Amino acid sequence: MIILDWEKANGLITTVVQDATTKQVLMVAYMNQESLAKTMATGEAWFWSRSRKTLWHKGATSGNIQTVKTIAVDCDADTLLVTVDPAGPACHTGHISCFYRHYPEGKDLT
Template sequence: MEESLGEGIYAGEKLVSADLASTPVRFDERGLVTVVVQQHDTGEVLMVAWANEEALRLTFETGTSWFWSRSRRELWNKGATSGNMQSVRRVLVDCDADTLIYEVDSPGPACHTGARSCFYRELTMGKEA
């Protein structure tokens, strides 16, 4: 993973370095934190997933995105099966330390359907009466 925390700009704000020791992530009652996965150079939101402490540790150790599957109840390394590994460029934490952004380089589809992003459908109110 690139050593870019504390350098750069996000959403018009200068980034501030925040290590895990001084900014502990607030995991929910299930031991999970929400992770928004965003393409680093385009800003595309690719997917939303959940990480536990071990997934977050593995993400930092390997430089690839790791998550906790709530349905399978197991760790998974995104792209390990499909070959579309996400290289994590940096991890951002929100002001409450209860949501993360993984900025990634995702060379292929991020969605299990084969779509680039999991957000390929626009929700509408439906037909007018």
């Protein structure tokens, strides 16, 4: 049985969200025990909003629900990788992924 290290994560597990089909990283968010339980119960992504200090059902206002396919745990048990079938863009800007900008801008580091 996997036990998440909530203490090390200060009660908020970093959660990487990936498109189950394309494998593109869509966003990074945080889950607490309640949002993880709601995700497991509903099959849809729920997170904890650090700024609003409340539960957040992804897509509740935009309609861009994320249906969860798998949840994987990293080796330290303090990060989750959630694969989803997205119903639309993950980013509030309308982009498919929140990772649409490059840093430093216009520079390739390879």
